[in-house]
């Protein structure tokens with residue numbers, strides 16, 4: 001219901017709401033180790049109450065227009081998601097994020113889903129800057145940023161302590177004029 005097709009392989013982008021916590025938890029259990037290598041999402045969604053609370057926090061952000069979360073489903077099964085972790089309509093900025101369960105990586109699902117999210121941020125909401133923060137060790141996610149045509153702004157050295165390691169966090173971004181120009185070139 002209310003899903004956007006991501007291509008002809010049965011992939012869709014659709015709602016991920018508190019009532020779908022059970023679906024998210026089952027998906028997280030399939031991908032917990034892989035997803036958790038660089039991001040804390042699996043340690044946030046550990047059981048049904050914590051998963052529901054996570055989705056409720058996003059429902060609250062959505063209501064306040066300060067963030068969004070959407071699920072990626074393949075033939076009806078939740079296999080990943082994309083989010084605007086932060087959104088500031090006054091400043092015209094947002095920060096995007098993503099994850100997938102390992103069985104569906106390597107087929108462009110996240111790249112396709114984030115494109116829809118950036119289209120929405122730029123064309124519908126008029127935001128100017130979409131940011132991507134990623135550990136410099138997270139090669140797959142850096143490749144997504146590159147594939148999206150983002151520019152590496154810089155590195156927040158050792159800014160993210162995670163699992164006993166202080167990660168260098170790369171900041172990537174695309175600006176609205178760049179996004180529009182790339183769309184024109186692709187036509």
Ligand SMILES: CC(C)(COP(=O)(O)OP(=O)(O)OC[C@H]1O[C@@H](n2cnc3c(N)ncnc32)[C@H](O)[C@@H]1OP(=O)(O)O)[C@@H](O)C(=O)NCCC(=O)NCCS
Pocket residue numbers: 034035036037038039097098099100101104105106107108109110111112133134135138140141143144147
């Ligand atoms: C980051 C993450 C989502 C990237 O997953 P991914 O599968 O590499 O990304 P995509 O879904 O965009 O797929 C890209 C791959 O599909 C291929 N592909 C196939 N069809 C494609 C298409 N139509 N469009 C784009 N890529 C396509 C690409 O060539 C690429 O393969 P490659 O990496 O071997 O070059 C995944 O590694 C993940 O969930 N990691 C754990 C959570 C995480 O770190 N999240 C990011 C936090 S910053």
